[in-house]
Amino acid sequence: MINLNGILVEDSKATINVSNRGLAFGDSVFETIRVINGKIIFWEDHYFRLMASMRIMRMEIPANFSPEFLENEIIELVSENNLIDSPARVRFTVYRKQGGLYRPQSLEIEYAIEVSKLSNPFYLFNTDFYEVELFKDHYINSGLLSTIKTNNKAVNVLGSIYGKENAYNNCLLLNENKSIVEALNGNIFLVKGDKIKTPPLTDGALNGIVRKQLLSIIKTIPDIEIEEVSISPFELQKADELFITNVIVGIQPITKYRKKEFRTEVSKNLLTKLNVKARLG
The missing domain is CATH 3.30.470.10 (Aminotransferase class 4, branched-chain amino acid transferase, N-terminal domain)
Incomplete structure (x- = not known):
């Protein structure tokens, strides 16, 4: 129905x-x-x-x-x-x-x-190999319209086709300033040492529901700093972890970008906390 x-x-x-x-x-x-x-x-x-x-x-x-x-x-x-x-x-x-x-x-x-x-009642941690690449044929425009979910998803569609043709699990999208904005189907987070970064909405990032929840969760964790700041493609290979968030999968760890392979400890810990918040919220 x-x-x-x-x-x-x-x-x-x-x-x-x-x-x-x-x-x-x-x-x-x-x-x-x-x-x-x-x-x-x-x-x-x-x-x-x-x-x-x-x-x-x-x-x-x-x-x-x-x-x-x-x-x-x-x-x-x-x-x-x-x-x-x-x-x-x-x-x-x-x-x-x-x-x-x-x-x-x-x-x-x-x-x-x-x-x-859906197959699972709560978010499960995916340990499968998950490789991403940049999609550079078209860009997300920074600004208010890119932060909402409209039916204008041509860049996401073309990026998804590019990813399938080249055997990538996902692609990362750029804005007109060549900053990382998000993945094809969710927000992107970067972990480096005791800092976690995610692109700001002013860069054109989607105002994601799980993004908002994780910003709140991370702020309660001692010794970890969260920043909403522009991310350059050059930072990706220097990161300790990368992960994607959306309301259906929760947190999807990225295991490889080009020659760099990533750990998943922080994303696993955050997924546990996200499940708790989902149950209570």
Whole structure:
């Protein structure tokens, strides 16, 4: 089942018009959400990021779009798909109502909610080999639009194809200043000694949910300093550890970049703390 504007529809009957603005112009924002046994993980952060994204895109937020209303919409769909006692992945997509060309006829929105099953209830530490490379064909623009999740993901799509063609597990994206911004599917963290760095939002990094949680966690750890600062590609091979974060996998350690192989002790420790916070939050 899929939720289309508050109505539950069977997957095979869930359709949108070819003139849908999300399809035609990428006039759409979305959230990828993790639900465990009927509980939305980090729901408050997801809700406020969605509202901020809609405001940045100048979408009209419906009066009934309260945290409680949207939470109920999500949980009802999870239940209808018989996943209330299972881990689930939810995509909540908001798009502007059909009409107009670049300039929309209306600022009002519609939405769709999809759900699929996940295999594990909490984040597991992945010890598999994981190699990354820079994707330099196209760049992420620094600025506010790059910090939100829109349907304009051409760079991520092309980077994913490049990674597959060259047998990389992931690629790291650069902004117009040639600074590291993020991975194809999440934020990037660099560990060097007692310092951990992650690119600032002003460089164009996504305002990630797990990124925010880890910034909070790391600040509570004695003898470790966290910095939101630009990262040069030259710093990657000098790092002790690199890892990627997103709401579905939690923390993905990077084991190799070019000739450098990385340790994983810090990322493993942080993943334990992230799981605790997810259970309590």
